[in-house]
Amino acid sequence: MVSDELWEQIEPLLPRRERRFRHPGRRPLPDRQVLCGILYVLHTGIQWEYLPGVLGFGSGMTCWRRLRDWNEAGVWQQLHEVLLAELNAAAKLDWSRAVIDSSHVRAPKRGIATGPSPVDRGRAGSKHHLITDGRGTPLAVILIGGNRNHVTQLLPLLDAIPPVRGRVGRPHRKPDSLFADRGYDHDIYRDHVRARGIVPAIARRGTRHGTGLGTYRWVVERTFAWLHSFKRLRIRWQRRADIHEAFLRPACCLITLRQINSFC
Template sequence: MRVDLVPDGLWERVAPLLPPAPRRRHRHPGRLRVPDRAALADIVSVLRTGVAWRDVPAQAVGCSGVTAWRRLRGWTEAGVWPRLHTALLTELRRADLLDLDACAVDGSHVRALKGGHHVGPSPVDRARPGSKHHVIVDRWGTPFAVTLTGGNGHDITQLLPLLDAIPPIRGLRGHPRHRPRRLYADRGYDFAKYRRLLWKRGIKPMIARRGHAHGSGLGKVRWVAERAFAWLRQFKRLRTRYEQRADLHQGLLHLACGIICLRRLRKSL
């Protein structure tokens, strides 16, 4: 198993979240269970390189790709990845490395080669099947929440679901934070209805106006959302959607967000 795929810092945070392994039979125990850390290394290898599960070299990582896929399926259904992401956000807030006052939101298209749920004709890819990643980040580009929709979904439809997806972030004394004070967005989010809904939630909308010339100055703040997508695209498995099951692709998105948060935390130490 390659140690650099699952460093000690990542494993120490993932291990307590994993569901207990099933008990082995006494009379006919069968094969030994592949260690969870080896399976996680396989999952991270696929996430980074984009290689197909069946093509993962077991001798290089530690187990077969099929075994790792089954482990990914079980851990996704157990909700491991969102809890990992939330735990790392809490650590970042405790270290004063989050800015919950100013956040930015945006969406990005990816091609979906095998169809599945949350797939639709992409308006930016000649109506080919595609999906869309939606992300909300702080002023440094740290992802708070990420969602998945069909490629034909409008960005504005995910504005409130993204805000609802932000977990209660603890780490400091007082009530946990789960919403920003200001939200920056481009012209695709310029709807009077949603501006009113943001004000009702106590969030000041900083959204570029449609029909106005460029030069609002909001680009100096909103660019961090584009940088977050660039960080996510470093994980080659996320550049194109191969998973038919939307929950597995969503799980890989949460794992990538957790790794991004861990990188930021390690750089500050």
């Protein structure tokens, strides 16, 4: 499940474990096998305790601990920036516009960053807030409670876009324009977006459908379909928000890697 291409990108980013000479204990499972187990859970949605050991992934708890540790070490964020830089170097990132949207997921076990969702009869849920470039490549993702308003995450998502290198000059982290649906309609936020040198293209409430923004906004809907093709992300089973985010970020990395391969 871990291609040689992906492993070459991620191996230098993984934190090194200090070797214990006095009490070495059991030899730790190789990182590549553990990564295979993590991606197996991400793709299939299987519970950690049912992770099949016969496939060589190790125990579910081993994979869970490495996922937690790698997320705390910023491995997934660094990997995402490396992949975005590769796309940017090939001039395959569309900075002429960015598209923002959110998607609701249920959270039956509740936890941090959950809330009663108005679109799901008040059941506990979370929202994935996503911003992509004009081709649908994920630039940043944020997890919030299901009762939070869309527009409150507009500026945090813009701030979450990392400095993307790969070309001569200063790192790029600002699109020319921003497309969003009626959920982000607020003149104060439009002014904030303009103050950053970005042209807001946000649909207004009360206007009829068919304004033409969907011609550009459909890419983020497609990216959400890609994101939720990973079964572990369709329902949030983790009480801990950092563990769910630790699944969100590698999923964005895999989508970005597919974009790289599609342009090769």
